[in-house]
Amino acid sequence: MIPSPPLSPAAVPPLxxxxPRQKQDxxxxxxxxxxxxxxxxxxxxDAHILLRDNKVYMRKRCPEHGTFEGLVYGDAQAYTxxxxxxxxxxxPLEFTTPIKDGCPHDCGLCPDHQQHAxxxxxxxxxxxxxxxxLCFANAGAGFNLTLAEVEGILDHxxxxxxxxEVVQFSGGEPSIHPQIIPMIRAAKARGIRYVMLNTNGKRIAEDDAFLAELNEVRPSIYFQFDGFESATYERLRGEADILPKKLRALDRLAEIGLGVVLVPAIDREVNLHEVGAIVQFAIKHPAVHGINFQPAFMSGRHGTHDPMTRLTIPDIVQAMAAQTEGMFTPQDFVPVPCCFPTCNSVTxxxxxxxxxxxxxxxxxxEDYLDYITNRVVPDLAGDIKTALEGLWSSSAVPGTDKAAQQFALSCEACGIPEALDMGAFAKQVFMIMLQDFMDPxxxxxxxxxxxxxxxxLPDGKQIPFCAYNNVGYREQARTQLEARERKRNQARRAGTAFIPEPLTFDFTPKRPTSGHSPTPLLHVLPKKARATVKKAVVDGPRH
Structure with missing residues (x-):
């Protein structure tokens, strides 16, 4: 056999x-x-805070449920x-709970907490x-605190x-509690300067006797008001025709001279386009001294949503600037220093x-409220700084003499006369606050x-708002308070003494029962949806 001649170098195929692999940024x-x-x-x-396209995102991974990402803030430059x-x-003067399991499971307040109430x-x-x-409290039948419980809370x-400085009565709907007026009196009797009633306004619009009682105890009113369009109220409140009642309630509050802060929940797809109209209306209404805009957050009861497109404080400010033709601009808003600065802005x-x-x-x-670069600058006027800190605080209540005094002291350039009727001047000072609450x-x-x-809460617990709504405190507290009310009623019917068990919280992970599908969370759905889910559970799936 004659061997084949070797291939020439030109005939050898090149390797x-x-x-080279390229690293990517x-x-x-x-x-x-x-x-x-x-x-x-x-x-x-653990969670990572990421900056991308001048926005701020949170990315995190659960070993059981995978990776999640959501928009945190719509302006990365402002955030940083x-x-x-x-x-x-x-x-605070006292803490209530010890450090045991670590934040956020030791509330509260525990010694790790960095701010008072x-x-x-x-x-x-x-x-x-x-x-x-849309209801972060999952409002529905359940419990009523007693006057004695509220007095104990106030004493603590x-x-x-x-x-x-400030206590707010909320719910549910606190105006329908049979003892809400005595509760307001109890707060004022303890020297709490500003007592607020958080309400949807329905009872104020309809109940003359209740309006007269409010005129006697004179709380500040924190008033749910989401806009002017029927579609807004249908989607957020389930009542398309409620606006006339709200307007009637505001007019009745103006008649008795009670100050109001409007509280609009703003959803990108529902009522962001109404921000400017709300501002224009509020400034002109005689009862309204401020607005607290709150981007809709997905705690409690809410519809479907995309966490990557949630609304944030900068989005509302930019919409306000465009819709008011520059009456208010982003430069007019400064972060509130008493909480974490990205949670709250005000002007x-x-x-x-x-x-x-x-x-x-x-x-x-900004010069006065800059605690980094100006901390050692000696020539900033102390009185002005103190006044601005009072205004830029979660305890500030617009429409009050105190807010007017702080405004006047802050504003040496305003030409405000020294002899000033603070009651009249307070009506000219208007506040706009933006509060971004966290969700899961x-x-x-x-x-x-x-x-x-x-x-x-009763028994001395003070739970930070966003821990209460997201970690599991609300669900556990509600279960215990409902059980407490049942036992109290049973004891009353039996004619026996009732001693409530203290509220406790347990965050030990619970293993799901094998072989069973999880029970639908009916309490997070509105009534119509709850009925549909209950029927599906009873009837079984349709094929």
Whole structure:
């Protein structure tokens, strides 16, 4: 056999040249590491704060339920620069719970918490005279706190705060609680300067006797008001025709001279386009001294949503600037230092007829509330700084003499006369606040530890608002308070003494029972949806 001649070098096929792999840059900036919760099981997990396309996102991974990502803030530049407004916290006189399991499972308040209660919230009931599709409290039949329980809560708040500034009665719908007027009196009797009633306004619109009682006890009114369109109220409140009642309630409050803060829940797909109209209406209405815009957050009862497109504070401010033709601009809003600065922004304006002049255009508020670069600057006027801190606080109540005095002291350039009728001047000072509450997709332990809005419970518990709504405190508290009410009623019928068991919270992970599908969370759905789900559970799936 004759061997084949060797191939010439030209005939040898060339070996493929390996293409070097290219490293890729991430499409985001890793900004910080924090702790959050799984939106499914509420397990505490690590979370990354990421900056991408001038927005801020949270990404986290649960070992059981996978990766989640949600939009946190619509302006990365504002978010990253907000730390200079982070005021040192004020420590309460007393803590209630020890550090045992770590944040967020030791509330509260425990010694790890970094701020006192600027605002104490007492949910006096779970019942409501509405059935809103959007309701962080999952309002529905359940419990009513007694007057004695509320008095105990107030006494504990005085013990921890010394001189509490603001208490808000909420629910449910607190106006339908049979003892709400005595509860307001109890708060005022303890020297709490500002007592607020959080209400949808229905009873105020319809009940003359209740209006007269409000005129006697004179709380500030924190008033649910989402816009003017029927579609807005149908989607957010389940009542397309409720606006006339709300307008009637506001007019009746104006007649008795009670100050009102409007509280619109703003959803990107529902009523973002109404922000400007709400501002224009509020400034002109004689009862209204401020607005607290709240981006809709997905705690409790809510519809389907995309956490990547949720609404944030910068989105509302930008919409406001466009819809008011510059009456208010993003530069007019400054973060609130007492909580974590990205949670809350506010501005004040002097209103004189059609003229609206935001305070930050007269005073460089940022210079006074910058706690990093200006901490050692000696020439900042102490009185002005103190006044601005009072205004830029979660305890500020617009329409009051105190707010007017702080505004006047802050505004040396306003030409305000020294001899000033503060009651009349207070009506010219208008506040716009934006409050972004966290939900399970955006829950940030760092922010939580400086929360200054606390849910006040019987037995001395004070739970930061966003922990109460997201971690599991609300569900456990409601179950125990409902059981407490049943036992109290049983004891009353039997003629025996009733000694309630203290509220306790347990976050030990519960293993699901094998072989069974999870029970639908009916309590997070409005009534119509609950009925549909119940029928499906009873009838079984349709094929």
């Amino acid at each position: 493929p040249v390996p293409v 991430a499409d985001y900036v890793f900004f910080e590491l924090t702790r959050s919760i799984c939106p499914e099981c509420r397990r505490v997990i 620069s907000a730390s200079r407004f982070n005021k040192p916290g004020t420590i 600027c605002l104490g919230i007492i949910e006096v009931n779970s019942a409501c005279n509405m059935d809103c599709p 708040l005085v013990a921890t705060e010394g001189n509490p 004040y304006a002097l209103v004189d007829g059609d003229n609206v002049l935001p305070l930050p255009r007269l005073v460089n508020v 997709w955006t829950f940030n332990q760092k922010n939580l530890m400086k929360c200054c809005k606390e849910i006040l």
